[in-house]
Amino acid sequence: MSESEIxxxxxxxxxxxxxxxxxxxRSIVKKHGGNPAGLAxxxxxxxxxxxxxxxxxxxxxxxxxxxxxDVTVESxxxxxxxxxxxxxxxxxxxxxxxxxxxxxARGDVIRVQNAYTKEYRGQVQVNFGVRTVVSKERPxxxxxxxxxxxxxxxxxxxxxxMKVVDLREGASNVAVTARxxxxxxxxxxxEGAKKSVYSGILADETGKTQFSxxxxxxxxxxxxxxxxxxxxxxxxxxxxxxxxxxxTVTKLKDDALPPASKVGESPRxxxxxxxxxxxxxxxxxxxxxxxxxxxxxxxxxxxxxxxVLRKNACRIHGEVKGNADLxxxxxxxxxxxxxxxxxxxxxTEALLDKTMEAAIAQAKEAMSADVVRDxxxxxxxxxxxxxxxxxxxxxxxxxxIVDTAKLLRVDVQxxxxxMLEAMExxx
Numbered sequence: 001m002s003e004s005e006i007x008x009x010x011x012x013x014x015x016x017x018x019x020x021x022x023x024x025x026r027s028i029v030k031k032h033g034g035n036p037a038g039l040a041x042x043x044x045x046x047x048x049x050x051x052x053x054x055x056x057x058x059x060x061x062x063x064x065x066x067x068x069x070d071v072t073v074e075s076x077x078x079x080x081x082x083x084x085x086x087x088x089x090x091x092x093x094x095x096x097x098x099x100x101x102x103x104x105a106r107g108d109v110i111r112v113q114n115a116y117t118k119e120y121r122g123q124v125q126v127n128f129g130v131r132t133v134v135s136k137e138r139p140x141x142x143x144x145x146x147x148x149x150x151x152x153x154x155x156x157x158x159x160x161x162m163k164v165v166d167l168r169e170g171a172s173n174v175a176v177t178a179r180x181x182x183x184x185x186x187x188x189x190x191e192g193a194k195k196s197v198y199s200g201i202l203a204d205e206t207g208k209t210q211f212s213x214x215x216x217x218x219x220x221x222x223x224x225x226x227x228x229x230x231x232x233x234x235x236x237x238x239x240x241x242x243x244x245x246x247x248t249v250t251k252l253k254d255d256a257l258p259p260a261s262k263v264g265e266s267p268r269x270x271x272x273x274x275x276x277x278x279x280x281x282x283x284x285x286x287x288x289x290x291x292x293x294x295x296x297x298x299x300x301x302x303x304x305x306x307x308v309l310r311k312n313a314c315r316i317h318g319e320v321k322g323n324a325d326l327x328x329x330x331x332x333x334x335x336x337x338x339x340x341x342x343x344x345x346x347x348t349e350a351l352l353d354k355t356m357e358a359a360i361a362q363a364k365e366a367m368s369a370d371v372v373r374d375x376x377x378x379x380x381x382x383x384x385x386x387x388x389x390x391x392x393x394x395x396x397x398x399x400x401i402v403d404t405a406k407l408l409r410v411d412v413q414x415x416x417x418x419m420l421e422a423m424e425x426x427x
Contacts, residue, residue, distance in 0.1 A: 237393030272336035287334030297373030
């Protein structure tokens with residue numbers, strides 16, 4: 001094809017069909033009889049950069065371990081390969097679900113094209129499918145893998161020291177120093193067997209995060225720990241730290257970090273930073289409530305699934321007699337970005353200074369629930385507020401489930417005087 005023909009088709013895919021650039025390229029190459037796998041040659045990731053749900057993953061890795069086993073599929077029994085891949089950044093489990101065009105042995109350096117990733121037990125895994133192409137490279141293309149003493153399958157290379165606020169989804173072989181604010185044990189089923197998982201909240205001077213430990217490290221509340229060889233996954237965008245038998249956990253002296261009363265405080269964060277990070281655990285945001293979203297005020301919920309009804313109907317259970325609730329869904333803007341803040345019944349009652357029963361009576365008298373929403377709008381819109389809670393993220397943006405909130409009363413004269421004094425002092 002000529003360059004102009006390719007350009008015309010690519011423009012059509014992007015601007016008319018609105019597909020992604022990667023999808024457009026692959027579609028054009030495949031349409032005209034080419035091999036889409038060739039598009040990705042030379043564009044590789046390190047294992048540490050991988051996150052769940054990626055397609056067309058390319059890697060240069062060394063086989064740390066490889067085994068065969070038979071699995072049961074719909075068509076019968078199938079033989080697959082599984083093992084561990086490693087590079088200078090980390091190691092990762094892999095499974096080859098289709099026969100490969102060459103044998104793999106421990107120590108081989110291979111180039112992998114068009115693999116994909118999934119999450120299993122909180123850890124990223126690489127899968128080889130029907131589109132995956134594997135080729136061997138020179139043995140010196142990667143540093144020799146050297147397992148450390150102590151068993152298990154450790155990470156490659158020195159752990160990367162990180163603060164809690166810097167944790168990002170997909171990071172692996174991470175080292176953090178943190179205090180355990182809470183820890184609990186729960187039982188999960190893994191491959192038909194019961195397994196204990198230890199989870200809770202840990203924190204340092206920069207913030208808090210949830211954790212999951214897949215081994216009994218003897219964790220206790222208020223311990224100060226150095227955790228090396230952890231990895232980071234995400235739940236609804238919030239980075240969470242996990243560690244298993246590949247990790248090293250060392251208990252430090254209590255004075256290695258500030259007390260729990262200090263690191264347990266809610267850090268104030270900018271919405272812009274929360275968006276870049278993907279969310280946060282127990283954070284505080286200050287901003288202006290610039291709008292109330294639909295569904296604020298007096299609402300009715302489905303008694304079966306708790307969804308908010310629309311015209312007395314649940315989208316799942318149809319027409320039902322709803323249960324009354326009071327809430328606020330507002331847009332909170334701090335100048336760096338915006339998020340949706342959701343206030344529950346108790347917080348909304350406190351902001352309105354009236355009970356839900358009084359709001360129901362008000363709506364009946366006006367013969368419309370809009371009167372409650374209008375009152376909330378008059379009270380809250382354009383007002384400065386401080387909100388504290390967990391912030392999650394999805395395709396629709398950031399959302400804070402507010403635990404506590406208060407309207408801020410700004411003393412303009414005092415603020416102006418302090419600002420002037422600061423400016424004069426720096427002159």
